[in-house]
Amino acid sequence: MNKKFILKLALTTTIGFTYLAAPVTAFAAPGSESEYNQKLDDLSTDQSDAEKELAAVASKIEEKENDMKTLVEEMSETTEALTQLQDEIKALNETIEERETRLEEQARAVQVTGDSSSLVGFLMESESLGDVIGRLDVVSKLVSANQNLIQQQIDDKELVVEKEKETLAKQEEQTLRAAKLESQKTELEEEQANQERLVASISAERAEVAEEKEAFLAEQKAAEERVEEIQTARTVAAQTSTISVSNESNNNDETVSTSSSKPAAEKSVPAATNGGSITSIAQGLAGVRYSYGGGTPAGFDCSGFVQYVFRKAGRSITRTAAGQYGATTRISQAQAQPGDLIFFNQSGSIDHVGIYLGGGRFIGAQTSTGVAVASFTSGYWSNYVAGFGRP
Known part of the structure; x- marks a missing residue:
């Protein structure tokens, strides 16, 4: 310019x-x-x-x-x-x-x-x-x-x-x-x-x-929309904290770790229409390196990976993790199905996203491993789960 x-x-x-x-x-x-x-x-x-x-x-x-x-x-x-x-x-x-x-x-x-x-x-x-x-x-x-x-x-x-x-x-x-x-x-x-x-x-x-x-x-x-999206994400983050997740082999009850969070509404939400296609495409990209700002198979960041997978599946979704959080319908862990999204809060706002696979697992572009499957019920990510969303 x-x-x-x-x-x-x-x-x-x-x-x-x-x-x-x-x-x-x-x-x-x-x-x-x-x-x-x-x-x-x-x-x-x-x-x-x-x-x-x-x-x-x-x-x-x-x-x-x-x-x-x-x-x-x-x-x-x-x-x-x-x-x-x-x-x-x-x-x-x-x-x-x-x-x-x-x-x-x-x-x-x-x-x-x-x-x-x-x-x-x-x-x-x-x-x-x-x-x-x-x-x-x-x-x-x-x-x-x-x-x-x-x-x-x-x-x-x-x-x-x-x-x-x-x-x-x-x-x-x-x-x-x-x-x-x-x-x-x-x-x-x-x-x-x-x-x-x-x-x-x-x-x-x-x-x-x-x-x-x-x-x-x-x-x-685009910049104004980006600013608005970030400001919205900050507002949402102020009302969102990490949640405790249960092993999916047990009861899928969800508890909030701080009093500032609100429990997810247990309302009926239509399941993703092509969750199988989404998870299949996502898993086919396993091993692609992590690239900050990346949105192609040459390299992905977390939200770029999600956007690319959804686009390949014939669906449209916004670019950033915070924007994807704001654009999806909140669901509980018990309602989550493969193809839904899982969000993380590591720094006080929605800063990571992955595609839910079921069985306590998700796939996403991680800085340390690139596109890979990880657990959110144990290990590092279990401490930062902010919730689930259905596009």
């Missing part, structure tokens, strides 16, 4: 997803039911706090997952836009190629290369003033159209380059956002795992403490 309980404190979360290792605190084993209850209450509070933190982490993870879903949708739209832009770029490139072809044709036709002599020649071939004016208008329009076409060509090329740059930049920005979200989610999942470990640890600690509490209460109850 003297265990050390360890409250396992895990890593707690800070705003930046960092963790602080909490110190592990050792607690002495509680020494009372109220201390167990207090520890269970403390653990319940710790578990509640940890579960709240776990729920908060789960909420953060859900937020990150929603952000990621939104980003994925944006990235999909950006990809579609980039695809569309690439189609536009293809179309612009085709238009640019067409324009360049037209410019080359025009250049070949009118030699628009910046050589003014070609234009002058075109004008000199005029046949009249009206023709000159017409040719001047053609040249003017031709030059203006070519200049506009060239400028549009330049603008379109710059637009294509700008759109490509803008779309690629957006893709890079979205890729970076996705990486950050993934990193944050990983940190949150690590935090979640730590919190789950903390909750599980506290839950296990609570279960352990609850189990220890039950064992403590059971042990406490």
Whole structure:
């Protein structure tokens, strides 16, 4: 029962997803039911706090997952836009190629290369003033159209380059956002795992403490029963003294050796239902060594031997000699039958018990001989007989 309980404190979360290792605190084993209850209450509070933190982490993870879903949708739209832009770029490139072809044709036709002599020649071939004016208008329009076409060509090329740059930049920005979200989610999942470990640890600690509490209460109850049994035995012993026993070949009258004792009631008491089985089992254990506190064939004390024999015979009886005395019905020597119990008072209380065999004999676990048959009408035990009892 003297265990050390360890409250396992895990890593707690800070705003930046960092963790602080909490110190592990050792607690002495509680020494009372109220201390167990207090520890269970403390653990319940710790578990509640940890579960709240776990729920908060789960909420953060859900937020990150929603952000990621939104980003994925944006990235999909950006990809579609980039695809569309690439189609536009293809179309612009085709238009640019067409324009360049037209410019080359025009250049070949009118030699628009910046050589003014070609234009002058075109004008000199005029046949009249009206023709000159017409040719001047053609040249003017031709030059203006070519200049506009060239400028549009330049603008379109710059637009294509700008759109490509803008779309690629957006893709890079979205890729970076996705990486950050993934990193944050990983940190949150690590935090979640730590919190789950903390909750599980506290839950296990609570279960352990609850189990220890039950064992403590059971042990406490057993100790209280033991104390009560001993106190009862002392009360009984105060009213019980040794008796004089007669040789069973003569009259089985019983006389009290002191005035403080009362004669056994000569009332009808049902005989043991399996006395033969009890005595047979008992005699089969003859020779087993004496062991203080023993209750198995590896070694017996007096009451442990009686309890073991009765259990083997299918009957239940309490553990101590005093308890067995209190749990049996008082009978006289004349009423005693094999399988009943005989009790002895060597020290002022019921301190020895054996199984009555008849003929002035009993079998019990003796400190000097182990399990053996002895006489209670002569010799040592005849001086300490306290009475007989029927379970």
